[in-house]
Amino acid sequence: xxxxxxxxxxxxxxxxxxxxxxxxxxxxxxxxxxxxxxxxxxxxxxxxxxxxxxxxxxxxxxxxxxxxxxxxxxxxxxxxxxxxxxxxxxxxxxxxxxxxxxxxxxxxxxxxxxxxxxxxxxxxxxxxxxxxxxxxxxxxxxxxxxxxxxxxxxxxxxxxxxxxxxxxxxxxxxxxxxxxxxxxxxxxxxxxxxxxxxxxxxxx
Numbered sequence: 001x002x003x004x005x006x007x008x009x010x011x012x013x014x015x016x017x018x019x020x021x022x023x024x025x026x027x028x029x030x031x032x033x034x035x036x037x038x039x040x041x042x043x044x045x046x047x048x049x050x051x052x053x054x055x056x057x058x059x060x061x062x063x064x065x066x067x068x069x070x071x072x073x074x075x076x077x078x079x080x081x082x083x084x085x086x087x088x089x090x091x092x093x094x095x096x097x098x099x100x101x102x103x104x105x106x107x108x109x110x111x112x113x114x115x116x117x118x119x120x121x122x123x124x125x126x127x128x129x130x131x132x133x134x135x136x137x138x139x140x141x142x143x144x145x146x147x148x149x150x151x152x153x154x155x156x157x158x159x160x161x162x163x164x165x166x167x168x169x170x171x172x173x174x175x176x177x178x179x180x181x182x183x184x185x186x187x188x189x190x191x192x193x194x195x196x197x198x199x200x201x202x203x204x
Contacts, residue, residue, distance in 0.1 A: 001037050002027040018043035031097050033204050044102050051079060051202065055193050056123065056147040057186065058084035058114060060161060061091055065152045069095025070183030076103045078190045079198075084147070086114050086161070095183070111160040118164070123147050127165035128189045129157040130179060134170035142169075142193050150189075153182045 001007050004014070004024040013024055020028075020040045028038050036044045057075045059068055068091040075083045076099035085091055086108045093100055108114040118125055126142060127149045142148075149165060151157030156179065162168060171188055173180065180188075194200075 001029070004038060014038070018047075031099065032102075035204065041101055048079070048102060052081045053079045053193070053198060054145045055080055055142075055190075055197075056082045056084060057150070057190065058086055058108075058125075058147055059150045059182070059186070060111075060152045060158055061085050061087040061089075062152050062158070063088075065182070066092045066095065067153050067181065067183040069093055069097075069100075071150065071186045072096040072103055072105065073099045074183070074187045074190060076100075078194055080190065082106055084108055084114060084117075086111060111158065111164060114161075115164040118147055124166040125149050125164055126189075127151075127157045127162055127168040128171070128185055129162070129168055130170040130173070131157070131162065131168055134168040137169040137171050137189060137192055140167070140169045140192075142196055144197050146193075148186070148189050148193070150182050150186050156182075 003026060018039050020038060023038045032044065036047070057071060057080050059065070059071050061068060068085065072083050073096050080103070082104040084106045087110065089107050108117065124143050124146045126146050128137070129151055149157060149161055151161060157165075157168075169189070171180065171185055
């Protein structure tokens with residue numbers, strides 16, 4: 001969107017404190033929905049905080065997984081409360097498409113630290129991995145308050161991470177590949193939570 005005066009000819013420039021004066025004057029080219037066009041970053045985060053869903057997402061980052069950015073972007077799209085990076089602090093933000101500016105992101109040095117945090121929050125952990133004995137996601141009932149836990153691309157959820165999970169769910173596959181991309185798996189699992197618990201009338 002270009003400057004407010006060009007996009008809304010004849011309309012007064014908003015004086016609402018949620019609006020950013022520079023964006024109103026220069027235009028807003030950010031990756032945000034129209035509802036948040038010209039808003040300050042702080043105003044967007046505050047509004048999202050009032051409507052985030054009560055599920056968190058965690059992903060292991062043991063080898064600088066390039067899929068974490070996609071997971072962050074998807075968590076933002078589905079209104080996850082927060083994303084937790086477990087392991088290495090650095091991650092590739094390119095795939096997040098700047099959505100990490102509006103998404104709460106926490107770092108845990110290891111699985112034990114994540115486990116302690118979940119215990120403090122009384123948050124059940126649902127691991128997503130195609131492991132023997134896992135409950136098919138298509139038949140599972142996800143807790144309304146939960147943490148969806150994903151492993152690294154390739155090896156999947158680590159043994160330590162599986163050890164803290166209250167349950168493990170798998171995604172049905174019918175082709176020749178052993179697994180699907182972790183970014184894709186995260187999107188499928190988050191959408192399953194949305195279908196079960198979200199008020200779809202509040203979607204954009």
